[in-house]
Amino acid sequence: MATKEGKAFKPGVLLKTPKGTRDWVGADLLLRDHIFNTISNIFKRHGGTPLDTPVFELKEILAEKYGEDSRLMYDLQDQGGELCSLRFDLTVPFARWVAMNNVTQVKRYQISKVYRRDQPAIARGRLREFYQCDFDIAGQCDPMIADAEIMCVVVEVFEALQLDITIKFNHRRILDGLFAVAGVPDDKIRAISSAVDKLDKIPWVEAKKEMVEDKGLPEEVADRIGGYVQHSGNISEMLEFLKSDEKLMANENVKAGVADISLLVSYLEAMDVANKVSFDLSLARGLDYYSGLIFEIIMTPPNIKGPTNPNDLGAPSLESKPRNASSQPQVGSIAAGGRYDNLVGMYGKRPIPCVGISFGIDRIYTLLDVRREKKPSALTQEIDVYVMAFGGKDFGGLLPERMSIARLLWNAGIRAEFSAKVIPKLTQQFKAAKDVPLAVILGEDELAAGQVRLKALGSGDDEAKQKDRGLLIYKKDLVEEVKKLLTAIVQA
Amino acid sequence: MATKEGKAFKPGVLLKTPKGTRDWVGADLLLRDHIFNTISNIFKRHGGTPLDTPVFELKEILAEKYGEDSRLMYDLQDQGGELCSLRFDLTVPFARWVAMNNVTQVKRYQISKVYRRDQPAIARGRLREFYQCDFDIAGQCDPMIADAEIMCVVVEVFEALQLDITIKFNHRRILDGLFAVAGVPDDKIRAISSAVDKLDKIPWVEAKKEMVEDKGLPEEVADRIGGYVQHSGNISEMLEFLKSDEKLMANENVKAGVADISLLVSYLEAMDVANKVSFDLSLARGLDYYSGLIFEIIMTPPNIKGPTNPNDLGAPSLESKPRNASSQPQVGSIAAGGRYDNLVGMYGKRPIPCVGISFGIDRIYTLLDVRREKKPSALTQEIDVYVMAFGGKDFGGLLPERMSIARLLWNAGIRAEFSAKVIPKLTQQFKAAKDVPLAVILGEDELAAGQVRLKALGSGDDEAKQKDRGLLIYKKDLVEEVKKLLTAIVQA
Structure with missing residues (x-):
């Protein structure tokens, strides 16, 4: 740049x-x-x-x-x-x-x-x-x-x-x-x-x-x-x-x-x-x-x-x-x-x-x-976690929920972003996250159970990335799990 | 300042x-x-x-x-x-x-x-x-x-x-x-x-x-x-x-x-x-x-x-x-x-x-x-180790030896200073070190045996500080010992 x-x-x-x-x-x-x-x-x-x-x-x-x-x-x-x-x-x-x-x-x-x-x-x-x-x-x-x-x-x-x-x-x-x-x-x-x-x-x-x-x-x-x-x-x-x-x-x-x-x-x-x-x-x-x-x-x-x-x-x-x-x-x-x-x-x-x-x-x-x-390879990784959401036909975008998760991560010192769209498209979100190591994925059903999905984006192709839905974890464990994964990625 | x-x-x-x-x-x-x-x-x-x-x-x-x-x-x-x-x-x-x-x-x-x-x-x-x-x-x-x-x-x-x-x-x-x-x-x-x-x-x-x-x-x-x-x-x-x-x-x-x-x-x-x-x-x-x-x-x-x-x-x-x-x-x-x-x-x-x-x-x-x-108390400590030397009547100042020890410490990332005098006085050196937590003290006899003295300067009065001659250690162990003591001081 x-x-x-x-x-x-x-x-x-x-x-x-x-x-x-x-x-x-x-x-x-x-x-x-x-x-x-x-x-x-x-x-x-x-x-x-x-x-x-x-x-x-x-x-x-x-x-x-x-x-x-x-x-x-x-x-x-x-x-x-x-x-x-x-x-x-x-x-x-x-x-x-x-x-x-x-x-x-x-x-x-x-x-x-x-x-x-x-x-x-x-x-x-x-x-x-x-x-x-x-x-x-x-x-x-x-x-x-x-x-x-x-x-x-x-x-x-x-x-x-x-x-x-x-x-x-x-x-x-x-x-x-x-x-x-x-x-x-x-x-x-x-x-x-x-x-x-x-x-x-x-x-x-x-x-x-x-x-x-x-x-x-x-x-x-x-x-x-x-x-x-x-x-x-x-x-x-x-x-x-x-x-x-x-x-x-x-x-x-x-x-x-x-x-x-x-x-x-x-x-x-x-x-x-x-x-x-x-x-x-x-x-x-x-x-x-x-x-x-x-x-x-x-x-x-x-x-x-x-x-x-x-x-x-x-x-x-x-x-x-x-x-x-x-x-x-x-x-x-x-x-x-x-x-x-x-x-x-x-x-x-x-x-x-x-x-x-x-x-x-x-x-x-x-x-x-x-x-x-x-x-x-010596270039810095600028964002740790991309917070995304997707859902079916009536999907409302879950923007406040994405904001709330981002705030949770920011408070823990984790670098996080989310799409600045009320209802973002799935492909747009994966594109925006292409250099980001981790994604938190929100869905209405999971949220209702107090859960989110956490997944390593790795270097696979886009289609493979989108199919793997990641690890289901409780919101209260999110920060800890993110930190663990980030440490593992840095050491790899 | x-x-x-x-x-x-x-x-x-x-x-x-x-x-x-x-x-x-x-x-x-x-x-x-x-x-x-x-x-x-x-x-x-x-x-x-x-x-x-x-x-x-x-x-x-x-x-x-x-x-x-x-x-x-x-x-x-x-x-x-x-x-x-x-x-x-x-x-x-x-x-x-x-x-x-x-x-x-x-x-x-x-x-x-x-x-x-x-x-x-x-x-x-x-x-x-x-x-x-x-x-x-x-x-x-x-x-x-x-x-x-x-x-x-x-x-x-x-x-x-x-x-x-x-x-x-x-x-x-x-x-x-x-x-x-x-x-x-x-x-x-x-x-x-x-x-x-x-x-x-x-x-x-x-x-x-x-x-x-x-x-x-x-x-x-x-x-x-x-x-x-x-x-x-x-x-x-x-x-x-x-x-x-x-x-x-x-x-x-x-x-x-x-x-x-x-x-x-x-x-x-x-x-x-x-x-x-x-x-x-x-x-x-x-x-x-x-x-x-x-x-x-x-x-x-x-x-x-x-x-x-x-x-x-x-x-x-x-x-x-x-x-x-x-x-x-x-x-x-x-x-x-x-x-x-x-x-x-x-x-x-x-x-x-x-x-x-x-x-x-x-x-x-x-x-x-x-x-x-x-x-x-929140003020930063600017130097970790003061490298000093003293000796008897024929004391030559040990300047090259102080320089060599300082370089050893600098190379290890330790903040160190020594007097910019060829033959510094004992009291001048203690005065210059008054806000420094550790001293390395050189003497001709110790150096001949490959040893130096390491001592925590603490907060005692000047006279007490000068009497305690510190711990006798081998030069090759100096960096490690300094780091140990500094960690202990930070945690105290």
């Missing part, structure tokens, strides 16, 4: 949802709720407190937090009173809440929609209205402990969702130091950083071209950057590579970043999640407010894991060649985060160090949705 | 949420989620399918649906592209979805925030951003069956929430007919209807004054209206009263409305909910789109129930005299709805008859919140 962005006309009125938005309905929504529940249960395990903030914030609260992405913000019209914008992420509202309430220590989570006037790509799960699902740890603590716990949360979440992921990480201070050592002028650092960040999508020659031709970096500086950011290996090799470079290690930022990462790795090992992380010097991330560790979660590329069964949807390829429609959708990063120690302080309060992760629910949904389509 | 609309200044930046909005956090949010779950489980019992629509809709979709309330709509700024407004209710987006997807039959529910630029009154649960929780039945069916099921849903919801309510109902066609028979000119019907609708808040003399002096109705017409709408009694008395008035019954609208209500009552009796409803000729409801049965749910006034214990928060007074702050908050109607058979057709599609109910979650929350404050 998915309702994708759709259109229909009548004279004058365009019948659609706004650009980049969609309706969610039925099983789609239940799958999304399942993702929410899975994730929030893990947040709760880690002592997370839920937070819900308004969908719009004062415009000045959001100002100067998002760099050049700010142009994608939705503003509310000035109708008198305060100027507001729709929230752009959940991190800035969280920082506003921390500052406003003088919170000094908290683990909070929030699952809410955010809004960006970006170019939508619905098939890849990129919309203008989309869910984020954030977990953040705020407060003074010893270095890298909270950062390691966030990564552990990431691993637990994707284990629970059965998605095989890799956490790519880097450190803003290492990146800053590395650019400085390579000879990037201060005023070009953000522009060069953004070119480096594209290295997961474009080859080095193109990134270098952008740096040199578009951004005016001397070629030898670009080559020095290339020597660093193209380096790859496991974490201890990467740390050795950095530590062995005396020029780099003479830079205070690089030194501090390397110390942080060495400590982080020891904690990740203690939590048994070190095998899920990968140190990537080319990871830069766009947002202004990150100040330390940064990370991005991708589906583990199959070439890392060796040959992959193309039907194993847990490990899609992220290589850049176009893939056909039947394969795993390419969704890019499915979660991202980092440390932002200065954001709360921007509101004029005491700075509170924070680190957090944001899960891209719509992209995760897109991945799980493909898997679901392969297992139609 | 409630965060009410709050303010704090720094030079230039006002640190607050926008007017009429608030943050929700911690136990407040968990109570709200509990209300959502309770209600949506009942919707599911009735075969409800969830729907989620975008927070904004095209402006022209919302146009001409809300009468004079339209001025309260939030518009998005024109940033190029489509003109949009924040949704004002969930009914119009539902009708848009039905029309856009050519749905002919559905029971759908939606729990989402809606937006109205009204004067906020936070203590009474009236905000500019607030939740609605809607259940609607769309599609052709025999008369009043769906209407009766909606009322049954209402009764089940408030039974589950343990709130003692009354469903006041009326019929738009009876009201229209009654105004026509009384002599109200067609062009004054909406204005007079709105004056009548105030009769739950103001006495008849004031309403009459508004009709005659402000709205120019001849006094004798107003008096005739008064003769009708002030009439009260139980449902069968009310039906008798209407049926005995030949002039009224000569009006086609009144006749059709009376027939509908007679049928409705027989269905409500079959579903055993007739004792919760009350026929109120003065109920009119503001929204344009209602076309048949209308209803509004209020807390049952104590005078209907006889003497009420003032501590029984299930039955607050709704009388108009001001009440002191310590008593039940006055929230007005806590749910409302009705039949709207023409709304879907306004989008140029085949008209689909609909009837639905909208629950005012923030008002229901306000009622339940007062009750919760009386039962602090």
Whole structure:
């Protein structure tokens, strides 16, 4: 019952949802709720407190937090009173809440929609209205402990969702130091950083071209950057590579970043999640407010894991060649985060160090949705019992009696329906009940004796179903018998 | 941890949420989620399918649906592209979805925030951003069956929430007919209807004054209206009263409305909910789109129930005299709805008859919140196990070991925390664990033997807690032992 962005006309009125938005309905929504529940249960395990903030914030609260992405913000019209914008992420509202309430220590989570006037790509799960699902740890603590716990949360979440992921990480201070050592002028650092960040999508020659031709970096500086950011290996090799470079290690930022990462790795090992992380010097991330560790979660590329069964949807390829429609959708990063120690302080309060992760629910949904389509049996059964009645020529429909039985079942928490016709036809009722496991069948004679018929509808053909008249039981035993049969059906 | 609309200044930046909005956090949010779950489980019992629509809709979709309330709509700024407004209710987006997807039959529910630029009154649960929780039945069916099921849903919801309510109902066609028979000119019907609708808040003399002096109705017409709408009694008395008035019954609208209500009552009796409803000729409801049965749910006034214990928060007074702050908050109607058979057709599609109910979650929350404050024990326990360590002079903190134990517990779905200090103090750890039922205590000697200590923290004083060193168990048995103890604690 998915309702994708759709259109229909009548004279004058365009019948659609706004650009980049969609309706969610039925099983789609239940799958999304399942993702929410899975994730929030893990947040709760880690002592997370839920937070819900308004969908719009004062415009000045959001100002100067998002760099050049700010142009994608939705503003509310000035109708008198305060100027507001729709929230752009959940991190800035969280920082506003921390500052406003003088919170000094908290683990909070929030699952809410955010809004960006970006170019939508619905098939890849990129919309203008989309869910984020954030977990953040705020407060003074010893270095890298909270950062390691966030990564552990990431691993637990994707284990629970059965998605095989890799956490790519880097450190803003290492990146800053590395650019400085390579000879990037201060005023070009953000522009060069953004070119480096594209290295997961474009080859080095193109990134270098952008740096040199578009951004005016001397070629030898670009080559020095290339020597660093193209380096790859496991974490201890990467740390050795950095530590062995005396020029780099003479830079205070690089030194501090390397110390942080060495400590982080020891904690990740203690939590048994070190095998899920990968140190990537080319990871830069766009947002202004990150100040330390940064990370991005991708589906583990199959070439890392060796040959992959193309039907194993847990490990899609992220290589850049176009893939056909039947394969795993390419969704890019499915979660991202980092440390932002200065954001709360921007509101004029005491700075509170924070680190957090944001899960891209719509992209995760897109991945799980493909898997679901392969297992139609996983669809939920929406109604347990259909209450029906039939009789001879003078049959009056027994509507009040069907209502009364339905109420009995509803009161017991059983999902029940009946035909909204005074005198329903037998075939109509069986048709309406085709996906329902049980039927209660009323007849005048049985009711007079305080009895009803209960029958499992099973998967036989319609004619067979209609012939079997079911089990005759007393009304007072109905709820108990229904529960027994439902349990048996679930276990079968 | 409630965060009410709050303010704090720094030079230039006002640190607050926008007017009429608030943050929700911690136990407040968990109570709200509990209300959502309770209600949506009942919707599911009735075969409800969830729907989620975008927070904004095209402006022209919302146009001409809300009468004079339209001025309260939030518009998005024109940033190029489509003109949009924040949704004002969930009914119009539902009708848009039905029309856009050519749905002919559905029971759908939606729990989402809606937006109205009204004067906020936070203590009474009236905000500019607030939740609605809607259940609607769309599609052709025999008369009043769906209407009766909606009322049954209402009764089940408030039974589950343990709130003692009354469903006041009326019929738009009876009201229209009654105004026509009384002599109200067609062009004054909406204005007079709105004056009548105030009769739950103001006495008849004031309403009459508004009709005659402000709205120019001849006094004798107003008096005739008064003769009708002030009439009260139980449902069968009310039906008798209407049926005995030949002039009224000569009006086609009144006749059709009376027939509908007679049928409705027989269905409500079959579903055993007739004792919760009350026929109120003065109920009119503001929204344009209602076309048949209308209803509004209020807390049952104590005078209907006889003497009420003032501590029984299930039955607050709704009388108009001001009440002191310590008593039940006055929230007005806590749910409302009705039949709207023409709304879907306004989008140029085949008209689909609909009837639905909208629950005012923030008002229901306000009622339940007062009750919760009386039962602090009902607060949720947020963490199950605190992992701590202590040792002698050379104690290194055992941080990786605490992390490893925490990961073991998290993996088993157990909520666990540990101090984010490399070398935490014993007293700090006990303080942090003060609301936590269990502690796992690590020591170097025990760990060397593959063992840890597990202890119930109970409610003793800090000193006693610190002396008892707990049960010595093997690490491999930890999860099982923790689960056993937690079960025992929950059952105690």
